[in-house]
Amino acid sequence: MNINELIEITEGTLLTEPIDCSKTIRGGCGADLMSDVLASIQPDAVLLTGLCNPQVVRTSQMSDVAAIVFVRGKTPPEETIQLANEECIPLITSPYGMFELSGRLFQAGLPSFERPISDN
Amino acid sequence: MANSPSDNSRRFQNKVITDELAGNITRVEELAYILQIEDVMTRDIKTLTPDNTMLDLLEVLKQYHVSGVPIIDDSTKELVGLVSTEDLIKCLANDDAKAPIKSYMATDLITVKTYDFLTEALKKFSRTKVGRLPVLDKEEKLVGIITKGDITNGILRALEKEYQEEEVRRYRASHLFEDIESDRSSLILRYNIAHYDFTSGGKASSNIKRALLRLGANAQLARRVGIAIYEAEMNLIIHTSNGGSIHVEIEPTQISVYVWDNGPGIEDVELALKPGYSTATEEVRELGFGAGMGLVNISRCVDEMDLQSEWGTGTHLTLKIYLKGEDIFGEGYQKRQGEDNES
Numbered sequence: 001m002n003i004n005e006l007i008e009i010t011e012g013t014l015l016t017e018p019i020d021c022s023k024t025i026r027g028g029c030g031a032d033l034m035s036d037v038l039a040s041i042q043p044d045a046v047l048l049t050g051l052c053n054p055q056v057v058r059t060s061q062m063s064d065v066a067a068i069v070f071v072r073g074k075t076p077p078e079e080t081i082q083l084a085n086e087e088c089i090p091l092i093t094s095p096y097g098m099f100e101l102s103g104r105l106f107q108a109g110l111p112s113f114e115r116p117i118s119d120n
Numbered sequence: 121m122a123n124s125p126s127d128n129s130r131r132f133q134n135k136v137i138t139d140e141l142a143g144n145i146t147r148v149e150e151l152a153y154i155l156q157i158e159d160v161m162t163r164d165i166k167t168l169t170p171d172n173t174m175l176d177l178l179e180v181l182k183q184y185h186v187s188g189v190p191i192i193d194d195s196t197k198e199l200v201g202l203v204s205t206e207d208l209i210k211c212l213a214n215d216d217a218k219a220p221i222k223s224y225m226a227t228d229l230i231t232v233k234t235y236d237f238l239t240e241a242l243k244k245f246s247r248t249k250v251g252r253l254p255v256l257d258k259e260e261k262l263v264g265i266i267t268k269g270d271i272t273n274g275i276l277r278a279l280e281k282e283y284q285e286e287e288v289r290r291y292r293a294s295h296l297f298e299d300i301e302s303d304r305s306s307l308i309l310r311y312n313i314a315h316y317d318f319t320s321g322g323k324a325s326s327n328i329k330r331a332l333l334r335l336g337a338n339a340q341l342a343r344r345v346g347i348a349i350y351e352a353e354m355n356l357i358i359h360t361s362n363g364g365s366i367h368v369e370i371e372p373t374q375i376s377v378y379v380w381d382n383g384p385g386i387e388d389v390e391l392a393l394k395p396g397y398s399t400a401t402e403e404v405r406e407l408g409f410g411a412g413m414g415l416v417n418i419s420r421c422v423d424e425m426d427l428q429s430e431w432g433t434g435t436h437l438t439l440k441i442y443l444k445g446e447d448i449f450g451e452g453y454q455k456r457q458g459e460d461n462e463s
Contacts, residue, residue, distance in 0.1 A: 034408035038347050039417045043339070051408045055354075058322030059408075062329065062346040064339065079319065087326075117395075117413065 012094035027113030034059040045113035052076035158234035160274025161264035170222035199262040201225030294336030306371040313356040315363040325350035348421035351414045377439040386429035
């Protein structure tokens with residue numbers, strides 16, 4: 001799935017500068033706890049989150065997230081958008097909730113990119 | 121009018137460049153304002169005189185594979201006309217091949233100067249129907265000719281050069297350890313982290329990850345080290361009294377990370393290492409941290425982790441990542457080690 005398809009399925013709005021839209025999204029992850037994201041997400045996933053601070057972008061940069069979708073129509077503060085522009089990570093805001101968005105993306109063929117956190 | 125070529129302020133003349141507009145300017149458009157005509161024009165040109173015949177023109181066009189020839193006055197050596205394939209067709213239609221060039225050449229010439237920027241030529245190409253522009257120097261002497269093809273090639277060459285420069289930079293960084301010989305080389309990166317500075321939180325780890333990639337680390341290694349240091353960096357921001365520092369020592373076969381702070385320290389180290397245990401405040405949790413997974417996460421990303429802490433004194437966290445096979449920085453280093461072993 002590419003960024004344009006992601007925007008279409010989430011009925012979202014791109015908040016960052018238009019960038020390389022050929023980037024491939026291979027899976028999805030939904031979380032509000034950044035430690036969970038760092039511990040469980042696999043590279044090239046879309047991150048669905050309700051958290052809007054710049055740490056979302058830092059976390060995403062560290063874990064090679066392909067795009068971030070803010071759920072429930074949330075819009076992040078300017079500093080988050082600015083950092084995302086610097087790091088070339090697309091930010092999208094969607095009116096739908098985390099549950100609905102996960103369903104839509106899963107149905108569109110996107111697998112879960114969340115690993116279990118416990119070691120055993 | 122004749123501005124000097126070095127007068128860069130002329131580059132964007134008559135244009136108000138707002139931040140927004142600047143953001144939308146592509147590198148190609150920018151190059152059209154940076155490259156000068158003389159950078160891309162064809163210099164080695166064949167000329168004819170007004171008294172040459174149209175048959176002479178036919179020969180030149182055939183021999184040099186060009187579609188237009190500038191006409192120079194024999195005595196004054198000045199550019200007086202331009203004749204193209206189109207003029208030759210007209211002449212042949214009149215069955216007039218022996219006529220002198222002066223009766224068919226164009227004399228109302230549109231020219232550009234060597235020191236003009238490419239935009240000047242592009243403007244003239246789009247406003248008129250000409251396919252080539254004679255290029256004059258400061259003394260109005262013909263020194264070259266420029267076509268749309270020359271512009272395309274010139275811009276491509278410039279882009280290629282820039283690309284190569286970036287490649288060279290990356291190449292140099294990735295060969296750091298083989299270029300510099302010592303008994304034990306290492307690169308140390310130092311960062312100071314301020315307490316409760318959530319705005320810059322992650323900046324240090326971000327820079328470290330970028331440095332590792334430049335040094336030639338693969339994406340997986342950079343990600344692993346980046347995540348570990350990011351968690352450690354957030355711990356300094358959240359849990360210390362005065363912040364702390366991160367030192368990353370990069371060697372060809374290992375990466376060592378030292379994270380220090382001077383307090384308050386961890387009361388129960390064993391408990392702190394338990395997944396889910398956290399002392400973070402509600403405020404920190406709202407920021408998405410404090411799940412009690414930080415140290416667990418770090419230990420999973422690195423090969424060795426050592427946590428020393430004393431309540432009231434501070435905490436020392438040491439991380440080691442051992443590089444094997446293709447992860448080793450600097451191919452030459454690896455090779456040299458191999459040769460040493462053989463001898």
